[in-house]
Amino acid sequence: MLFQWDVTGRPLGSLYEGEVDDYTRELAEAVTEHAPELDARITAASDDWTADRLGAVERNVLRVALEELDEGEVPLEVVLDEAVTLAKRYASEDAARLVNGILGRLAREREQTT
Numbered sequence: 001m002l003f004q005w006d007v008t009g010r011p012l013g014s015l016y017e018g019e020v021d022d023y024t025r026e027l028a029e030a031v032t033e034h035a036p037e038l039d040a041r042i043t044a045a046s047d048d049w050t051a052d053r054l055g056a057v058e059r060n061v062l063r064v065a066l067e068e069l070d071e072g073e074v075p076l077e078v079v080l081d082e083a084v085t086l087a088k089r090y091a092s093e094d095a096a097r098l099v100n101g102i103l104g105r106l107a108r109e110r111e112q113t114t
Contacts, residue, residue: 027064027067027068027071030067030071031060031063031064031067034063034067035063038051038062038063038066038067039051039052039059039063041066041106042054042059042062042063042066042102042106045102045105045106045109046102054098055091055095057086057087057090057091057095058087058091058095058098058099061083061086061087061099062083062099062102062103062106064083065079065080065082065083065099065103066103066106069106069107069110076107079103079107080100080103080104080107083099083100083103084096084099084100084103087099087100
């Protein structure tokens with residue numbers, strides 16, 4: 001899932017059609033609350049890039065993916081697929097590769113610590 005607050009400045013909403021469901025709203029609120037921590041993890045996994053140098057789409061895709069992984073309700077394969085698909089759809093092929101690389105690194109690090 002990808003949320004518009006950071007991308008467009010518009011009120012919270014899903015890029016999918018329809019109303020914002022409870023899961024989406026709770027996830028967005030958690031991402032907003034944990035954004036500094038999520039950005040620090042993204043920066044640590046991004047080599048020379050800081051989270052604030054990433055495009056808004058890439059940064060939010062990664063934030064949402066990390067929050068979903070932390071919650072443990074969405075399988076890793078689904079999180080990776082959604083993140084890469086959304087980055088490609090709303091940014092570019094290069095953005096999708098960047099998201100895949102950073103998220104893959106974060107997922108491997110997560111597996112090593114659990």
